[in-house]
Each structure stands twice: as structure tokens, then as C-alpha cells.
């Protein structure tokens with residue numbers, strides 16, 4: 511969950527927030543994924559919604575597994591996002607804190623400005639979610655919204 515803001519810190523309402531991700535085993539439900547890890551018949555790995563009047567978005571999902579990229583590069587767990595406001599569109603990835611693979615990820619390490627901004631914060635579950643779940647908080651900034 512999180513909020514979409516513009517660069518002035520105002521909430522962006524009605525932003526299209528699209529998410530796609532691998533399943534818990536690190537496999538995408540997509541024909542071009544060559545990872546031999548098993549598909550999860552109960553998991554599609556895609557969702558889209560609009561931010562609400564206060565810029566909030568919220569998805570319920572599973573934590574994706576790491577998966578092999580090229581050579582010996584393993585992608586750390588991450589979620590892909592495309593966020594479309596009225597003016598701006600951003601395609602990016604959200605990472606989880608404390609993942610050892612983050613330090614070796616070519617894409618994450620090539621981010622020069624605000625790399626930490628791509629890493630979410632993890633909070634304990636609140637009373638409205640399953641007790642063994644985690645709250646992952648990640649805010650998104652669209653320059654002009």
C-alpha cells in the first residue's frame with residue numbers, strides 16, 4: 511500500500527496504478543518467462559486500480575520470489591509498477607528491505623538518485639489483515655501528477 515503524490519507533496523487522485531510480479535517461486539504467469547520454477551494456478555500476478563481521493567492505493571498479494579536473470583545474476587524479490595497520472599507516467603520497480611540480492615542487483619545498483627526510494631518499508635500486520643501477513647508501504651511521486 512502507499513500513496514501517490516506530486517513533487518509538491520499533494521496527493522494524486524485517480525492515478526492508474528498497475529502492478530505485475532512473479533509468484534512466490536519467482537515465476538511470472540507469462541509465456542516468455544523461461545524460469546522452470548512452478549506456476550501457481552491460484553496466482554495471476556497482475557492487478558490494476560486507481561488511487562483514491564487521498565492518493566492511496568492498496569493491493570493484497572504474495573511476496574515474489576527471486577528469479578534468475580542472465581548469467582549468474584539473480585533478481586531480488588521486486589514488484590513492477592506502472593503509474594499513470596493526468597500528466598506523468600512512471601514505470602519502475604519496488605524492492606523489499608533487507609534482501610541480500612538487492613546489493614548485487616544490476617538494475618537497482620544503477621539507480622543514482624534516491625535509490626532508497628525504490629525500497630519499501632515493511633510494517634507489522636494491522637488488525638484488518640491476516641496475522642501472518644506484512645504491511646508493505648511504498649509511496650510514489652509523479653512530478654506533476
Ligand SMILES: [Fe+2]
Nearest residue numbers: 532585588590
Ligand atoms: Fe521482474
